[in-house]
Amino acid sequence: MKTPQSNGELERLHREAGWTMRQFAQAVNRIGTEQGQRLKYMQPSVHQWLHGHLPRETVRPLVLEALARRLNRPITYSEAGFPSLDGQLKQPASTVEGLIDLGRLDMDPSRRGVLGAGLFSVALTIPGWPDVVGRLEAIKADPYRRIGQSEIQAVSAMTDRLSDLDDEFGGRYARPMAAAFLVNTVSPYLKASASSETRKSMMSTASFLCYLTGWMAVDEGAHGRAQEYYVKSLELAGASGDHMTYCHVLRGMSVQAANLGHGTPAVRLANAAAEASPESSPRMRAFLAGQQAHAYALAGERTNALTSLREAERAVNQAESGLGTFGGFSSATLAYSTSEVRHALGDVKGSVESLHDHFRLRDSSDKQRSGLIFSSLLAERQLEMGHLEAACSTWGKVLDAYPGIHSGRIDGQVASIPSLLSPYRSNPVARHVIERSRSASVK
The missing domain is CATH 1.25.40 (Serine Threonine Protein Phosphatase 5, Tetratricopeptide repeat)
Structure with missing residues (x-):
């Protein structure tokens, strides 16, 4: 069997990062945890990677993200000595076509867990306002479809309804509906014949819907997917001259980070x-x-x-x-x-x-969801101060309302209760909260 040659590119990045092999492995493991993968890499695995053995295909993006976070710049597959992904060299999709492809992934529940949906990139390139303002590629208008103010009002009203559903029930319920609306209704509107003013208004309205869908993805823990929606939102905001939404999206991206x-x-x-x-x-x-x-x-x-x-x-x-x-x-x-x-x-x-x-x-x-998220934070910090009974009381109120919400972030907070209270299992109040949280987590 041919012995792999050392990966000189990855070795250079490793030296630049200033990590030990153990620290490199820990960084990859942490990102795996963030994405929902339980990884247990140790020094020998990194030693193998540096000497030419490729990490599993699903792990390579995690390695690149770990290096990007350490070096504060994007790291490509080729820069790390990894083979390019299939289709990586294809021409980038247009804004509208890219939005359709993105939404279709979220419409199909069987495909929503695809690789990268939860991988947050600290080195994501954010298009500046001068780069996007008024520069959406020319769209070949559909001569058989024309839109006006009524279509803009319909999209705006639907966005409000989806936002209400997201606030009341969580992103897991509302996001597939938002994605379907983006693909089946809004994207055709973006390609329809319209006056210049109407076209800009539709792009602005679509931009905020795209941002809202990304916000829902954050709630579900699909952080990489959220970033994709956010960038599309920035592009649409710039194309429509909507400076306010552009600013709002950047702030939302900061909140996510x-x-x-x-x-x-x-x-x-x-x-x-x-x-x-x-x-x-x-x-x-x-x-x-x-x-x-x-x-x-x-x-x-x-x-x-x-x-x-x-x-x-x-x-x-x-x-x-x-x-x-x-x-x-x-x-x-x-x-x-x-x-x-x-x-x-x-x-x-x-x-x-x-x-x-x-x-x-x-x-x-x-909204109820933010109240539950902030109540969970309050309980965690009350426990951090040593106020066990206060923390248990706060968690009890969270668990009372939890069955009615479908939020990935709250799911994670509730799932963490048993481990946080584990040192206090001898306390009957803490033990009761642990048991309640475990039962609630299988809803």
Whole structure:
């Protein structure tokens, strides 16, 4: 049998990363866990990779992502000495055709778990506003279909309905419907004959629907798929001249990165959103500065985090009303952002206090899913402080409402309860919560 030759390209990247083989293996394992794969690679596996043995095909993207996160730049298959994927050299799909292909993957439940659906890339190339504004490729209009304001209104109304379903029941229910609507209705509209003004309005409306579908993918834990939707949304926003949605999507991408614990990419995206903002109303400043504060805190930039948080506080105080404003940033949202900043900076007690402020300030416009997510965070941080009974009480309320929601993020939070409470199994209250959470997890 022919002995594999050493992979010089991968060896160079390994040296540049400054990792031991054990650290390399651990980085790949962590990304596997993030994607839902239980990997147990150790030093001998990395030794084999460096000496020419190829990782399994499903693991190669994880190796590339681990290196990209370490080196803060995209890493290609060829740069790592891996064979190119089939079809990798094909011409990139147009914006509309790419959107159709993306949506079809989500329409078919049997294909929604394909490789890469959950793989978040920190080195994703984000198109800047000058790169996308008004530059959507020329579309050959369908002479047999023409659209007007009624079609735009229908897509906007359907987007609102899908958003309500997502908030009430979770992304797992709503995302296949959103994808089907994108493929079967919205994509044909994007190719239909229309006036220039109508075409731009349809692209803008489609951009926000695309963003919403990506948000649903985040909720389900399909982070790579979410990024694909987000980039399509940026392209459509730029093509329609919709600066506001473009800014909103960048902030959403920062939220995604922050929730996954990637501080540096979160800062980059939050700052890009702030720089791209077409307006400086108090509510918009708060909307952006609150996310910048969280991102800076995760990146360890304490001074910038506190400065941005103070800016968000001033802006919220200046805003007269949240009605009709973009993003809906409120005092309750600010309290949540403050909690995240405090926790990232090591102030667990302050984080719990701010979460209590958040729940005190919530109103009827706040959704059940976010309430359950934030309640789970509160329970985890109460336990972190050593307040076992308070944590169990909070988790009990989460478990009361859990059967009615279908959210991947909440699923993960509930599934983690037994391991978090494992050291307290001798306590009858903790044991009861463990048993409830295990029963609830098989819903």
